[in-house]
Amino acid sequence: MKFFLDSAKLDEIDKAYKCYGIDGVTTNPRHIMNSGKPFLTAINDIANWVKENHLEGKEVFPVSVEINPHLDNADDMVKEARKISAICENFVIKIPCNLEGLKAAKRLEEEGIRTNVTLVFSPSQAIQAGRINAKFVSPFIGWKETNGEDARAYMETISNIYHVKGYETEIIAAAVRTGREISIMAELDVDIVTCGLAVLEDSFTHPYTKHGLGIFCDSWDKTEGN
Numbered sequence: 001m002k003f004f005l006d007s008a009k010l011d012e013i014d015k016a017y018k019c020y021g022i023d024g025v026t027t028n029p030r031h032i033m034n035s036g037k038p039f040l041t042a043i044n045d046i047a048n049w050v051k052e053n054h055l056e057g058k059e060v061f062p063v064s065v066e067i068n069p070h071l072d073n074a075d076d077m078v079k080e081a082r083k084i085s086a087i088c089e090n091f092v093i094k095i096p097c098n099l100e101g102l103k104a105a106k107r108l109e110e111e112g113i114r115t116n117v118t119l120v121f122s123p124s125q126a127i128q129a130g131r132i133n134a135k136f137v138s139p140f141i142g143w144k145e146t147n148g149e150d151a152r153a154y155m156e157t158i159s160n161i162y163h164v165k166g167y168e169t170e171i172i173a174a175a176v177r178t179g180r181e182i183s184i185m186a187e188l189d190v191d192i193v194t195c196g197l198a199v200l201e202d203s204f205t206h207p208y209t210k211h212g213l214g215i216f217c218d219s220w221d222k223t224e225g226n
Contacts, residue, residue, distance in 0.1 A: 130167030179203030
């Protein structure tokens with residue numbers, strides 16, 4: 001299972017790549033806003049970071065970039081997607097999973113522009129992303145959990161459908177908020193999890209590790225000859 005980072009902040013992306021070996025980045029309008037930069041500045045900075053780290057290539061280090069969410073027809077979505085994808089070959093275009101978005105994603109994939117069908121909240125939505133051979137599909141986990149829904153069963157259904165049908169679209173478990181959710185996604189054989197830096201780092205820690213290290217340090221200090 002691969003790990004992507006939810007962020008448009010260069011310092012977070014650089015740290016997550018160099019320290020933890022993340023496999024890609026996902027952004028959305030909220031991440032861009034949190035970066036404190038205008039949209040084009042933020043994505044151009046990420047494109048330059050990709051080049052500086054010699055990660056150029058569609059399959060090397062994908063970076064998902066979302067089109068203007070106000071766009072509500074396929075023609076406009078395709079037009080903007082072409083402009084964004086031309087900035088960096090690593091960019092994968094995030095398209096909302098609605099009727100116009102799916103029309104746009106199908107056209108873009110036929111043109112060779114890779115897409116990430118996002119804001120997916122049901123298995124039936126995920127099926128269409130697989131049918132049109134989108135590069136990625138992003139079913140959201142955290143939002144469903146917050147609403148009291150069973151995200152595990154939902155993701156298991158999507159994963160099973162994709163295996164049975166042989167869809168090549170990679171499943172990104174999006175909006176992951178806890179280490180427990182990450183481990184569940186690994187158990188379900190989901191291709192990718194994406195989360196913020198704080199969630200990623202929290203998933204690598206446990207209070208008993210710190211507690212045990214304290215015991216070992218104390219024992220080390222009390223051992224004769226140290």
